[in-house]
Amino acid sequence: MFSQPTRKRFGQHWLTDEKVLHAMLEAAAVTRQDCVLEIGPGTGALTRWLLPLAKAVVAVEIDRDLCRKLRNQFAKHDNFKLVQSDILELDMATATYDQAFDFGLPNKVVANIPYYITGPILEKLLGTLAAPNPVSYDVIVLLVQKEVAERLYARPGTRAFGALTVRVQYLADCELVCPVPARAFQPPPQVDSAVVKLTPRRLAIPSDDLVGFDQLVKLGFGSKRKMLRNNLKAVIDRDQLEQMMTDLAIAPMARGEDLSVEQWVALGNTILKHSR
Numbered sequence: 001m002f003s004q005p006t007r008k009r010f011g012q013h014w015l016t017d018e019k020v021l022h023a024m025l026e027a028a029a030v031t032r033q034d035c036v037l038e039i040g041p042g043t044g045a046l047t048r049w050l051l052p053l054a055k056a057v058v059a060v061e062i063d064r065d066l067c068r069k070l071r072n073q074f075a076k077h078d079n080f081k082l083v084q085s086d087i088l089e090l091d092m093a094t095a096t097y098d099q100a101f102d103f104g105l106p107n108k109v110v111a112n113i114p115y116y117i118t119g120p121i122l123e124k125l126l127g128t129l130a131a132p133n134p135v136s137y138d139v140i141v142l143l144v145q146k147e148v149a150e151r152l153y154a155r156p157g158t159r160a161f162g163a164l165t166v167r168v169q170y171l172a173d174c175e176l177v178c179p180v181p182a183r184a185f186q187p188p189p190q191v192d193s194a195v196v197k198l199t200p201r202r203l204a205i206p207s208d209d210l211v212g213f214d215q216l217v218k219l220g221f222g223s224k225r226k227m228l229r230n231n232l233k234a235v236i237d238r239d240q241l242e243q244m245m246t247d248l249a250i251a252p253m254a255r256g257e258d259l260s261v262e263q264w265v266a267l268g269n270t271i272l273k274h275s276r
Contacts, residue, residue: 014043015112015143017184020195021046027177027197028110028141030054037106037137039087039113039121042066044073046112051077056103058095060087079103088120093135105135112143115189119164126171126200129207129214133171133200140172140198143180149194161257163221167214169261170207172198205265213268220256220264227253236271244270 015021024046030036030053041047041059043066050057056079061067067084074080081103083095093105113121125140127133144152153174154160168174177195182188207213222231228245229238229252236244242252248266250259259267 013185013187013189015045015180015184016186017180020143020178020180020184021049023178024110024141024143024195025049025053027195028108028139030108030110034108034138035103035106037092037109037111039109039111041070041082042112044070046110047074047080050110051080055079056081058083058092058103058106060085060090060095062086088117088124107138109137109140109142111141115145115148115191118144118148122168126168126198129167129170129217130211132210136200138199140200141177141195142198143193143195146179146192146194149176149196152196152198156260156263157258159257162224163217163256166217166221166261166264168198170203170265172200174198203262203265205262205269207265208269209272212272213265216268216271217256217264224256227255228259229253231256232271235275240274241271244274 028036030050032053032055034054035056035058036050036054038047038050038057038059041061047057047059047070051074058081059070060083061070062085064084067082070082074082083090085095109125121142125133125137148164150160151162151164152168153176154162154165175197177197180193180195182190182192184193216232216235219235220228220231229241232241244267245252245254248263248270250263250267
C-alpha cells in the first residue's frame with residue numbers, strides 16, 4: 001500500500017485497521033465466482049485483499065493521482081479493472097463493456113465509501129422505493145458513518161428508525177457487521193464508523209404502488225414527534241386511518257418509528273387502495 005495525502009473535497013480517510021478489512025471480506029464472503037465492485041479504492045488497502053479472493057475487482061476512483069498509482073500498484077493483476085470516474089455518474093454496464101472488461105457485471109459490492117455522498121451511493125446501488133435497481137447485487141458491504149449505519153439497521157420502536165430505514169429495509173435486509181472507531185483511519189475522521197451488510201431482496205408482500213408508498217413514508221416521518229394520524233391527515237381522514245390501523249393490529253396512537261417495514265407496507269396498501 002502506497003502513502004498518499006488526503007483530499008478533503010473527496011472525503012478521503014484511509015482505513016488502516018486490517019481487522020476491519022477482514023471483517024468486511026468475511027461479511028461479503030467473496031469467492032472466485034464473484035466480480036466485486038469497489039467504490040473509492042483510495043490507496044488500495046482493501047483492493048489488495050480482494051484481488052486474490054475474487055474472479056475480478058472493478059474499482060471506481062475519482063481521484064486522478066490515485067488512479068495513476070493504483071494502476072502501477074496492481075499492474076500485474078489481470079483480474080483488476082480500474083475505472084476513473086465519479087460513481088454517481090457512472091453507468092456500470094456501459095463502463096464495463098466500453099472498456100473491454102470481459103468478466104461481466106459486478107455481483108457484489110465491498111467498499112469504504114465517502115461519507116458525504118452516502119445517501120446518493122445507497123440510491124445508486126439499491127435504487128429507490130419508486131424505482132428499485134433492476135440489476136440487484138447479491139450482497140453490499142459498506143463502511144459508513146456510525147450514525148447512518150444505526151439508521152440503516154434500526155429496529156421499530158427505536159429513535160434511529162426513520163424514513164431512510166423504511167426505504168432501505170424495503171429493498172434489502174440490513175445488519176451490523178462491526179463498529180469502527182475513528183482511530184482505525186489515517187487521518188482519523190471526526191466521527192466513528194461502522195460496517196453494514198445489505199442483502200437486496202423482495203418483500204413477501206410488496207407495496208402495490210411504490211410511488212404512492214414513498215410519498216406516504218415521507219409524510220409519515222414528516223414530524224417524528226407526531227402520531228401517524230396527524231402526519232397523514234392530509235391524505236386520509238383521521239377516524240378512517242385509526243380504524244385501518246386497528247384492523248392491522250397497529251396502535252392508533254403509533255408514530256412512524258413504531259411500525260415495522262411490513263406494517264408500513266400493509267398500511268400503505270390499505271390507504272392507497274382506499275384513496276383510489
